[in-house]
Amino acid sequence: MTDPFVVIGGDAAGMSAASKAKREDPDRDVLVFEKGKWVSYAACGMPYYIKGEVDELDNLVAVTPEEFREQRDVDLRTGHEVVAIDPDAKTVTVEADDERFEQSYGDLLIGTGARAIEPPFDGIDLEGVFTLRSMDEAEAIEDYVDTNGPATAAIVGGGYVGVEMAEALTERGVEVSIFEMLPQTLQPFGEETAAVVEDHLREQGVDLHLETAVQGFAGRDHVESVELEDDSVSADLVIVGVGVAPNVELAEEAGIKLGPTGAIATDEYGRTNLEDVYAAGDCAEATNVVTGEPDHVPLALTANRAGRAIGTTVAGEPTKTGGTAGTAIVKAFELGAARTGVIDSERAREAGFDPVSVTIDAETRPHYYPGATELTVTLVADRESERVLGASLVGREGAKRIDTVATAVDAGLTVEELQNLDLAYAPPFSPVWDPILTAAKVLQGKLE
């Protein structure tokens, strides 16, 4: 009998792989070791729990541990941490509360995820200073808001977490300041989209400090202020959301190679350099569909899809994990902002492109139809090949239209091909020329 399929980490990649492998090959043992207590949870839903739109943290759990065990027949061990991998013996060393043992594997998936980066700020260990990466942290923030009723909150970092938490905490009646070192929020979305978001954040009462380096936090029993170089800003609560780092230490110690991004290098099937050892999710790289180069995009769909593919592969049918276009979408109060592909000029040039870009404002419906709102679309293409490289957009409705460009980018369409797409039109849904088509028309004009 084949040795079991062992999965390290019980979130999106790990549980997708475990479930799929067991479904495709029911005779094989599938074990998942998860060091925490939560599995298969929607981390992206946590801000909405804190906001109060999701009643119970448990609602964010897609499949419970019991369901995995009983309905899917996956041997899921929560509270079990894998502390070492021995690729020669094909075993992992597992530690739990009251035991430590070796587990042999036939195939191994590393799905250890990523962790919030915690810069060495003074006072980062003060009570009231949080990162938001795990369900336990979400619970702790929610408790802290409930118990302490903070009047002010400081969010360090103007990325997804920062923007989503600004909305959540404002809704909870907290006055929010965001501190971002860069000249813009939402860096991967480009400056045009970020500018629209920033105006809106300010309209919503968020105090935005761009190009502002936080030195640390001060307070006696708990945090009371954010310390800047020459200022101190009151903050009864601090969320540090400055990015994530892949959890690669366990893999590295076992001799697994990392890629240029610092995450685990994988091939198109999610295989690492060690035989029968796979990696997927936020700890691993994926291939960028625009550049063809390894990329690190720690987002849920990539993790789920790669896990599912690896589950299929280890069950006997080799399946590619699929690439990433770096597609992302974020809600900022009343706005939706989205991006896909390569939109940063410098990054495009590094990948060998000569980027040309336009930004247009277009209505989401005809002017005469009620409820039309403005969508700001930035579209980027390569000058010579005229291939669409990426896009970013923002508006009160229609942010999911990014999927059209995500599809075009993945299919390698040119701007002319994008412009000629037969997109859906009727007055309640779109103007005759969808904003994406309008952007393509304008960009085409610039390419000629």
Next chain:
Amino acid sequence: MTDPFVVIGGDAAGMSAASKAKREDPDRDVLVFEKGKWVSYAACGMPYYIKGEVDELDNLVAVTPEEFREQRDVDLRTGHEVVAIDPDAKTVTVEADDERFEQSYGDLLIGTGARAIEPPFDGIDLEGVFTLRSMDEAEAIEDYVDTNGPATAAIVGGGYVGVEMAEALTERGVEVSIFEMLPQTLQPFGEETAAVVEDHLREQGVDLHLETAVQGFAGRDHVESVELEDDSVSADLVIVGVGVAPNVELAEEAGIKLGPTGAIATDEYGRTNLEDVYAAGDCAEATNVVTGEPDHVPLALTANRAGRAIGTTVAGEPTKTGGTAGTAIVKAFELGAARTGVIDSERAREAGFDPVSVTIDAETRPHYYPGATELTVTLVADRESERVLGASLVGREGAKRIDTVATAVDAGLTVEELQNLDLAYAPPFSPVWDPILTAAKVLQGKLE
């Protein structure tokens, strides 16, 4: 000096071509002959005028005749009908109220549009029986509703016009019945989507008569009933919306060839078989991007795009008109329904495909996020090539997601490629697996 660019018909195709040609080649004379008084109007907005959401019919006019004349320098002649084309002399014969003259052309665009089909029903000329194709008809219906306050309305035909007018008239307090000869409404959308729409129409109080042939209309001064084979249904107002026929008579008389659909045959630049004579819009064919065959899809975007391309071509830069995927979207009360590509099995087989199809129900957002609603997605692919052929979907939100499939269809993606697209996910916008991806996963399973 080059002879003028002459355009027959002042709506989407014609005015797009005229404007573009003049912009690209300002020295050339551009003449448009429009037999009516309205130009460049959004016919798709007319139901919303009757519904009361659009205050003035004039709001549906994108660019006024004065703007065309004064700002765009287009010699627009409303109330002028072209009654003959002489391709040898390169002239057209124009009739107006008080004159009849020959106009020479260097290039000619036929943009004569389509007309509502009026079956030879008894009583079709009764007062209170309308088709809805022109602005004058929209005005007449609105006046009739205002003046007569009909209690009941019968809509003959369950296509776009029928469904949209059912919503509009219900909103105006009229009790609506729809009579459709086929076993389903919205035939191009497939039966799965239609079934969802039909349930919803009934919920909204619409009396739906499927597989029901109307014999005619009866009434004394004005229409009072719809006559069926063995029944008579009260109707103070009748809208006949059983489809459109391309206006090709003028072209045919001049020796211009029609294609297999009965509309004017064109090449990829919109050229007819006669030198320097183009056709575009609802009177002309376009190439279906799935089948590669001529198709007749009388919709606004195709007309606008083809017109614009022909305007560019006659100004000296040959530009393809683009194909059609037959993408369409329609609002039916609270629902949006959309379709793209080839979804009808018989039509797929005629085009040489072996269609495989799935229909799934998926939520538009994660279960835990407020406001998630169900989207029913039908996805069709070819068994051997696994190429995506088309899709149809319906739900309370998210119908514009059809654009993702429209893009995939145009790009010739396989189901696996569709399934691997990096579409945007965040809880306020989508589940991790967008409904399109879920449909692709299920269809992939069926193909294996």
